Amino acid sequence: MTEAPLRNIGRPDRRIDAGEKVSGRAVYTTDIDLPGMLHAKVLRSPHGHARIVSIDASAARAMPGVHAVLTRDETAAIPMPVYGYFIKDQPIVATDKVRYEGDIVAAVAAEDEGTANRALAAIRVEYEPQPVVTDLERASDPDAAELFEEPPVGIVPKYGQGASGELRPRRNVCYRFSYETGPADAFDECDHVFEDVFRFSRMHHFHLEPFVCVADWSRKDRIELWTSCQNPFPLRKEIARIFGLAENRIAVRVPYIGGGFGSKNGCKTEPVALALSRLAGRPVRFCLTLEEGFLTNTQHAAILKVKTGVMQDGMLVARKSEILLDSGAYSDGSPLVAEKAGYRIPGPYRYRRIETDCYCVMTNTAPAGPFRGFGGTQTSWACESQIDMIAHRLGIDPYDMRRKNLIDLGEPFVPGESGMDSDLRAGLDLVVRELGYRRRGGLEDDGPVKRGMGLAIGFKDGGGVNKPALARVKVSTGGDIFLQCGTAEIGQGAHTALSAVVAERLGADRSRVRYMPVDTDHTPFDQGTNASSAISVMGQAVDRAALAARAQILDFAAGVLDCPAEELDLADWEIRRGNEAHPLAPMIMGHFGGTGWEFVGEGFHKAENSHAAPLEAPCVFWEIGWGGAQVAVDTETGLVTVEKLFVTGDAGRAIHPLVCRGQDEGAALMGLSQALFERMIYDGSRLVNGDALTYRVPLADDLPEDFRSVTQEQGHGPGPFGAKGMGEGGMLPVASAIANAIHDAVGVRITELPLSPERVLAALAAKDGG
């Protein structure tokens, strides 16, 4: 291997998508336009929960310009017209019931969206409204209405040591995940046991590119699908199952994706568009509005009951947790989120006993699913708030409390797990220095405005479970490099980072690498672009593919030069042997003929399964987000101003420093807005702020005056050059760091998000009153 300084790694040069994105030429699914393409729109339920008595779409079918109408009458002919991850409970269009306001009842494909909307207005639906379920804690009461009277088809995956799952453990709960380790009597030996309850709000991803696809099933035995979906191979599998088609009849193509944050994860627009395309015999574009996005996928609101046993000196001993996730009306990714929330609730600390039950509670609200943090945001909020609360109860500084209990570098999180791959104390100390936490006693108040600081450490396992990844690197006669792998570019910079790895291994400039379009017909298999896995999982496959291509090139040259390959090096498309340089192009044409040749290397990666690991495979890497905040709390108005926010993640090795920084800062701002104001507001089963004007996302002027991030490079990651994944960690510590800072400033503890002026004032009043 070359000892030369790295030419592509750690350099902040332009991302490979920069030119296309700043010039407007980048192609997204919204830009795909096929000859004869129709436009789809859907009719949505105005009821939170109702039986469908009748649907009369005859007037819509007769309207000029309408080419297909999809109701339960048509989906009855589809082999398996339901979808979901572990549980197949979401129908393409409603059959017997609607289960949330916004549930799809019918769909129309027409010459244009206006015609489709007029046709939808002509569909008559008779509903028989049912009582709604919206309260997480009362959903399992015997008198609560049931969303599903009959069990949908579902599976419980195989789990390892200490973990278990169950379908429908109780009324309106579609899934339970449980985990336990350590002696059951550990609470008995604790000096103190503290029980606290935390409430977590619900956000929408608010990706700017809407949910969109263009589906062409005009030929009976061939589906071509362009979609804004981050998991094209799982989507292909699901479509094959739903419609009873072979996977080699289905091509899923993923252009640039305009943001997702977890939402663009499975069947969303695609089944409706495909069914309409088959009926109409023409391609169909189905693009949701941003308002419809709110009705399609959301984060999980949650109630987290955390009971922690501790010794007088602050040593953690045991934690028992019960988590209720508001899963909405369909299971979507909820069972997977439950696994992760249930697994992550201990945080990055050492215990003798861990015991967790996490329930997916069905309510008559929009389906919840994957969202940046994937359960870890909920658990970090609860865990990092409670660590501070316990520290104060014991009279210990929250910093010392954390430091005492953090898992050591290399120490397994729980039995059977992989070792911690970041020095957690080093990250915490970095926050303490950058924030000036030691000097917080000297913070000056300003009349009714009081100041304080708080710390938090967000924690999740990264890289996903059961993620096989295959990559292919081709190098042409002229040294032009083709990278083929299934990682979608959703904004995270993965195409840039993976291309840099390939270029580095082949001794080339990154500009020589072209990242080939993601198309399931040609792209090697991949489980999906999720779980911060691009560099940590696919990165390993890509690295091996590049090294395989390099080995082939060196072997070829060794044959031509009649010497051992070990004597050769590759740089700038020349073979270097000592002081000699042999250009490859003529060497290749001399051997293969004038057209030349392509060297092809493949690389595969999958974490080994292990029954000793609770989730059946040891964690790929640990994604840690350390954070600290300084707040000013106005005790007269309750307004919390975050004056300083500092976050830091450990990239292991930053393949592209600006990309890493953007991931941490974008995630941190999402955490800040959830902490202070951003949330979906439901009135019963009705979402009251599901649009861009009333749903408040952060703007540039919401940035704290002092907002900074540092990308650590501790070097312990499993990815190429020691890299770890990024993108979720920066969000995890922010809300609890701010809540902890509020407590530091004014001595009140708020356990429910957002940390609104109303809640702060109420807490202050309660403190004064008590």
Place this chain on the structure above:
Amino acid sequence: MPDRLDPRFDLSFTLNGAPVETATTTATALADLLREGCGGRGTRLACERAVCGACTVLVDGVPRASCSVFAFEVEGCAVQMIEGLENDGELSPVQAAFADNSAFQCGYCTAGMILLTEALLARDPDPDEAAIRDWISSNICRCTGYSLILEAVRDAARRKRETAP
């Protein structure tokens, strides 16, 4: 059908400096005219409620949410969209600053952010921090956390001042 209910009429304006003679209807949004008819697809539609600013174009130099401007409103106006910023294949200083500072991730808001910056710097070649934040706060970026965008705007202002005649 739309054509019967909403007959087409002639519309003329300049787009990226070149005259355009086209036909439109009273119901057509400027964004749709640009995307479907004449400009290219760099103008991105997101909220379609004039809130997020992804579809920002400049109309006589003023940033407008093209989702919520009727096409007929630009009769006789000069419309500037992202596709018109490059000069002989060279990125404008603002585009180059966004590229060099990685002031984008998914890229969906980028055209709007760049045009907003062009308009800001045309008015004030040396905006202070408050002005930059105020202007950039009219558009939404969900990815970056804004810091890199703010750096790109400062960098763009520097580049433009250095290359100004």
